[in-house]
Amino acid sequence: MDSFSSLIRTASHEQHTEAETSTFMSDLLGGRLGVDAYARHTEQLWFVYEALESTAGRLARDPVAGPFVRPELFRLPALERDLAHLRGPDWRDGLDALPATRAYADRVRECAERWPGGYVAHHYTRYLGDLSGGQIIRDKAERTWGFARKGDGVRFYVFEQIANPAAFKRGYRELLDGISADELERQRIVFECKRAFALNTDVFRALGEEFPLSA
Ligand code: HEM
Numbered sequence: 254m255d256s257f258s259s260l261i262r263t264a265s266h267e268q269h270t271e272a273e274t275s276t277f278m279s280d281l282l283g284g285r286l287g288v289d290a291y292a293r294h295t296e297q298l299w300f301v302y303e304a305l306e307s308t309a310g311r312l313a314r315d316p317v318a319g320p321f322v323r324p325e326l327f328r329l330p331a332l333e334r335d336l337a338h339l340r341g342p343d344w345r346d347g348l349d350a351l352p353a354t355r356a357y358a359d360r361v362r363e364c365a366e367r368w369p370g371g372y373v374a375h376h377y378t379r380y381l382g383d384l385s386g387g388q389i390i391r392d393k394a395e396r397t398w399g400f401a402r403k404g405d406g407v408r409f410y411v412f413e414q415i416a417n418p419a420a421f422k423r424g425y426r427e428l429l430d431g432i433s434a435d436e437l438e439r440q441r442i443v444f445e446c447k448r449a450f451a452l453n454t455d456v457f458r459a460l461g462e463e464f465p466l467s468a
């Protein structure tokens with residue numbers, strides 16, 4: 254039987270491709286959008302990580318979600334530095350969640366409050382993605398908008414406390430494989446992971462509508 258980590262990976266593969274090839278992501282990574290679109294995306298991430306991380310303290314002692322809560326993953330301080338760089342010191346004044354972002358953050362918070370297994374699905378979808386494809390996005394962003402390498406503007410993608418991301422991801426997959434959840438609960442987590450991908454795609458769709466290419 255497949256391990257849980259490969260099950261969750263395979264199950265979300267199709268949606269990963271959908272998110273990766275969304276119009277907004279393709280335009281962003283293709284260098285066809287201005288830094289304003291990048292900043293707007295970063296603002297949306299702030300709401301998602303606020304939901305993931307403001308609830309993490311409470312979940313740290315939970316038998317299912319607790320092992321996944323690792324301070325070296327926390328992205329909120331880095332996001333806030335990026336936003337100060339992108340939007341200026343008053344970045345909080347202009348912060349505004351798209352309806353799709355609000356729905357995503359609400360679902361994360363709901364899971365954090367009521368269903369630790371669901372929280373793990375959201376945790377996996379974001380953090381393992383950031384440790385993987387996030388590095389491609391960082392590289393493109395640095396080149397396209399001239400941010401300093403691993404500096405302000407792209408700190409969200411830089412995990413300063415994780416020296417070896419490949420090893421970290423291996424450890425993370427081991428945690429997934431050892432999760433204390435029965436077969437039915439594992440299926441529910443996989444389903445929530447698919448939902449997490451869909452929520453990301455919804456945000457990309459909304460951003461795509463806000464930043465259509467004029468050409
Ligand atoms: C243009 C955007 C993206 C690119 C280029 C990209 C690229 C990648 C690559 C190359 C990997 C494989 C890393 C490995 O095998 O260790 C990966 C894994 C992953 N990505 Fe993405 N990705 C993108 C967007 C996303 C999005 C939007 C999400 C969800 C929010 C996401 C979630 C994940 C997850 C959860 C994994 C880990 C899969 C696993 O090994 O279990 N990615 N990504």
